[in-house]
Amino acid sequence: EVQLVESGGGLVKPGGSLRLSCAASGFTFSSYSMNWVRQAPGKGLEWVSSISSSSGYINYADSVKGRFTISRDNAKNSLYLQMNSLRAEDTAVYYCVPGFDYWGQGTLVTVSS
């Protein structure tokens, strides 16, 4: 059974930082490109970032480029998102999504003073 457990969300002040983690199991993590997708409260889905299976290719949405960094550790079956210079508009549930095939429960990030 595929399991995706996102963690690291919480309340942070504007300008602050958070590091999200995603622990994956039940599939061959090292074979999948991995994505972060977010959903602001009551809004639609927004792709944030992708990383290829070997970390050779990385892409970011313009809205987070230069502030967020995606990374992965295939030995630990884990995906990360380092989020710096956070803004109120980054408030959302962040989902870890392998290949867009499976979705976890997400972790809520709230940016507010």
Add this chain to the structure above:
Amino acid sequence: DVVMTQSPLSLPVTLGQPASISCRSSQSLVHSDGNTYLNWFQQRPGQSPRRLIYKVSNRDSGVPDRFSGSGSGTDFTLKISRVEAEDVGVYYCMQGTHWPRTFGQGTKVEFK
């Protein structure tokens, strides 16, 4: 960026009747590898999204066969042959051909 435009944004449905959602892209979604990376996702109230359809018309495992996807180029459709109670929710199309990946605005399916 490729803009994904869904219609309608709200779809009142009747139990047992068919339903259809349109998704149009601002550019062709045919990839240089010959595939068309158009996905459909369902998000039931209070739940995470799940993928229903990938590469235009391929149903994911466990997805009922009342769901079908079709289309090509820039024009795509998700059809539900006979709506059931569990189909209420928001449906999104998403293109995986171009960077950045982009989603449609979502179509809310609810009973009349």
